[in-house]
Amino acid sequence: MVEQCGETPLARRGEERVRTKLHRIAVKARAEASFKFTSMYHMMNEELLRECYGELEAEKAAGIDKVTKEEYGAKLGSNLAELLGKLHQMSYRPQPVRRVYIPKAGNTKQRPLGIPSLEDKLVQKAMVRIMEAIYEEDFIEDSYGFRPKRSCHDALRALSRAVEEEGTNYVVEADIKGFFDSVKHEWMMRFLEHRIGDKRVLRMVVRFLRAGVIEEGKWRASEEGTPQGGSISPLLANIYLHYALDEWFEKDYRKSSKGKARLIRYADDFVVCFQNREEAMRFLGELKERLQKFGLEVEPTKTKVVEFGKWAERNARARGEKPETFDFLGFTHYCGRTRDGKRFRMKRVTAKKKYRAKLAGMKEWIKRKKNTPLRELLPEVGTKLTGHYQYYGVTDNYRGIRRYREDVKRILFKWLNRRSQRRSFTWEEFNRMLERFPLPEPRIRVSMYYRRCKGLFGEPCA
Numbered sequence: 001m002v003e004q005c006g007e008t009p010l011a012r013r014g015e016e017r018v019r020t021k022l023h024r025i026a027v028k029a030r031a032e033a034s035f036k037f038t039s040m041y042h043m044m045n046e047e048l049l050r051e052c053y054g055e056l057e058a059e060k061a062a063g064i065d066k067v068t069k070e071e072y073g074a075k076l077g078s079n080l081a082e083l084l085g086k087l088h089q090m091s092y093r094p095q096p097v098r099r100v101y102i103p104k105a106g107n108t109k110q111r112p113l114g115i116p117s118l119e120d121k122l123v124q125k126a127m128v129r130i131m132e133a134i135y136e137e138d139f140i141e142d143s144y145g146f147r148p149k150r151s152c153h154d155a156l157r158a159l160s161r162a163v164e165e166e167g168t169n170y171v172v173e174a175d176i177k178g179f180f181d182s183v184k185h186e187w188m189m190r191f192l193e194h195r196i197g198d199k200r201v202l203r204m205v206v207r208f209l210r211a212g213v214i215e216e217g218k219w220r221a222s223e224e225g226t227p228q229g230g231s232i233s234p235l236l237a238n239i240y241l242h243y244a245l246d247e248w249f250e251k252d253y254r255k256s257s258k259g260k261a262r263l264i265r266y267a268d269d270f271v272v273c274f275q276n277r278e279e280a281m282r283f284l285g286e287l288k289e290r291l292q293k294f295g296l297e298v299e300p301t302k303t304k305v306v307e308f309g310k311w312a313e314r315n316a317r318a319r320g321e322k323p324e325t326f327d328f329l330g331f332t333h334y335c336g337r338t339r340d341g342k343r344f345r346m347k348r349v350t351a352k353k354k355y356r357a358k359l360a361g362m363k364e365w366i367k368r369k370k371n372t373p374l375r376e377l378l379p380e381v382g383t384k385l386t387g388h389y390q391y392y393g394v395t396d397n398y399r400g401i402r403r404y405r406e407d408v409k410r411i412l413f414k415w416l417n418r419r420s421q422r423r424s425f426t427w428e429e430f431n432r433m434l435e436r437f438p439l440p441e442p443r444i445r446v447s448m449y450y451r452r453c454k455g456l457f458g459e460p461c462a
Helices: 018-031 046-055 069-073 076-088 118-138 152-165 185-192 199-209 232-256 277-293 312-318 352-369 374-392 398-416 427-436
Strands: 097-103 110-115 170-175 213-215 218-220 261-266 269-274 304-307 326-328 331-337 344-350
Touching: 018 046, 018 118, 046 069, 046 076, 046 118, 069 076, 069 118, 076 118, 118 199, 118 232, 152 261, 152 269, 152 326, 152 331, 152 344, 170 277, 170 326, 185 199, 185 232, 199 232, 232 261, 232 277, 269 277, 269 326, 277 304, 304 312, 344 352, 344 398, 352 374, 352 398, 374 398, 398 427
Parallel strands: 097 213
Antiparallel strands: 097 110, 170 269, 170 304, 213 218, 261 269, 326 331, 331 344
């Protein structure tokens, strides 16, 4: 028997395609905000699983089962048939996540990383596709984290509009302490039951929540938090914060505010823009109480009220102070002016903490790779620089990415000169080598103002 190609969607003749079914669910969810879906699990079929298999990244590390995408795909048809049998008999049990630790750039701490088994990744992707059909219709417009066709840059653009066009005078910078490890399973399931009445979907979510972690060969129960490393974790996190934070803000807090107020969230990192100081201060107090109800707390070192906006610079100078700044999504936001000096502009630069961490990460990588042949090493350095520009190359941050390139050059010069006891390069020789293997020039890649940005063609934006 010949296995069907793993990239080919499968649907029986006359049977409605999965995408059509998901679209119908989305239409229903949009039309009826309180409707509870009782029949969803049947969409966990071969067509959906094949599509999800095609989306898995081949180079990702294997979980505790040590199965790679290539190995699983060698007998994809029979593997999916066996998996579907277990899923529909409700005998499928997710495996514990393999936990490893990787160095945290810029300090001596280590960051935990969860690696699910391949089949768990596959089932989670399918679950996410089904559940997203509902929740993408429910989530607020200003929720940006881990959602289809949304990005950090979209959240930053929304913040620019809120500050520059909507009368913002105060910003609450907020961060939830250890959010992904603090999610309460009981509350998670109560939230899901608002919209999902299919017991099989709910049971499968519970199994993923309780699958546990394997660390140094020992199993540890997961009594709190979301599954590490899998695609279902970001969706569950968004659902949790939708009910614990977003809906409360939109339906309760904002309606009681006299001035304008707007919450912009990316995962557990969020800022709230206010017109009035009193309401910003009141929000901070009520936020702590609201989150505490659901087992969450704000990180005090990353949570504050900042005077920010059109009048903030003038008011700060009148007090003999500098205008305040705040951090969001890796950028420090500060008060500025347009080029002609006539209008207020919120500007941004790479946050110092993120800058140091990125540079430390690059230093460690170059140190490990210093003995790689230059014709291989320098293009790799260039690829990493391009990746940095793609995120941090936003309007007003040209100096930030230019500085990063120069610092990377200095690190590269230092470690190439440590490849042997004899000094390898003078600066003049090093620069001549870079003429042969040029590093990409910094370019602004992302406009914050929905206009054609000159930096996209190699020139800095305003």
